[in-house]
Amino acid sequence: LNIDIDLSKYLMHCQPYMDIEYVAAASLLIRADVARDAGLWRDYFIHFDDVEWCLRIAKMGHRVVVSAKSLIWHLSAAAKVPTWVLYYDNRNILDLLQKHGADNATLKRMQGYILKKALYYHLIGKPELAQLHYDALADFKAGNFGKKDIKLPYKSQANKEIISILLDPKIKRVLVSWTVNLQATQLQEAFVQAIKQRPDLSIEFLTQPGGKPRFQIPNANFVAMPKNFTRWKKYWQLRGNYDLVIQSDYEASFGLSWLKAEILYVNDENICRRPAPKFSDVWKAVMRWIKG
Incomplete structure (x- = not known):
């Protein structure tokens, strides 16, 4: 706020005004007569509605400009x-492409990409997010738009609720990924409290692949993670050794999701506990992707 508010003075190739394809609705100004002529936004509920509107307005012969x-x-x-x-990202982008001239080959390629993303979520142990991709494809094909009543089976909780999980007597051995930052996610205090209250609780931290350990709690125990493909051998050796594996939502690892343990995903605000993924679900996702 202490500088001149003009990005053209600080960003390369940025001009004071530039013609573009769309602007975000978070900061959009339009003439009232153009808005009336363009009509209402497409009923996407959220995401890509502003993009579709701008593309529609451009087809009417108007300029879309960013300042x-x-x-x-x-x-x-x-x-x-x-x-x-x-769900909305994947459903709405397909409709937007179809409405603005994408050919069948492009639409099929995008649908294949969505199926591949669903496979990814199965691999990292988030099957309910994979299902959102399948629902998006189905509703696009059926022409169902607007707001959808989405109920996810695994509920997110505030980070402070992790203490109840760590104090669960069924959880005896915990493995924490090198991508989890206990201080940034405000989980550090809960870990220390759990260790004090449960002498039987074992918590181990993975080092960065081939790197040094990061000390996040007193007297931490570490498991060395090798580099390159030897990591997969290590994952196999760790299978069945833990009751809970804690991963970061910002950087998930396929290998850590398959240690035959529950998975707890954490981010800066929330935690979400999920069961171990199933190979049968992954196989179905692979076949679905191949068939397109």
Whole structure:
């Protein structure tokens, strides 16, 4: 706020005004007569509705322009862990492409990409997010739009609730991924409390692949993680040794999701506990992707 609000002075190739394909609705100004002529937004409920509107307005012969002086504060997308919005992202992009001239080959390629993303979520142990991709495809084909009543089976909790999980007597051995930052996620105190209250609780931390351990709690125990493909051998050796594996929502690992243990995903605000993934679900996802 102490500098001149004009991005053209600080960003390479940024001009004071530039013609573009769309602008985000978070900071959008339009003439009333153009808005009336364009009509209402497509009923997407959320995501891509502003993109579709701008493309529609451009087809009417109007310019869509961005100003380097139009600045807003907006939460970074990096801080948002996608859950239910995945349904709208995938359904709405298909409709947008179809409405604005994409050929059948492009649509089929995009649908294949969505099926591949669903396979990814099965692999990392988030099957309910994979199902959102399948639902998006089905509703696009059926022409179902608007808001969907989405009920996810695994509920997120505030990070402070992790203490009840760590104090669960069924959880005896815990493995924490090198990507989890206990201080940033405000989990450090809960870990220390759990260790004090449960002498039988074993918590081990993975080192970075081939790297040094990061000390996050007193007297931490570490498991060395090798580099390259030898990591997969290590994953296999660790299978069945833990009751709970804690991963970061920002950087998940396929290998850690298959240690025959429950998975607890954490981010800066929430935790979500899920059962171990099933090979049968992954196989079905592979076949679905292949068949397209």
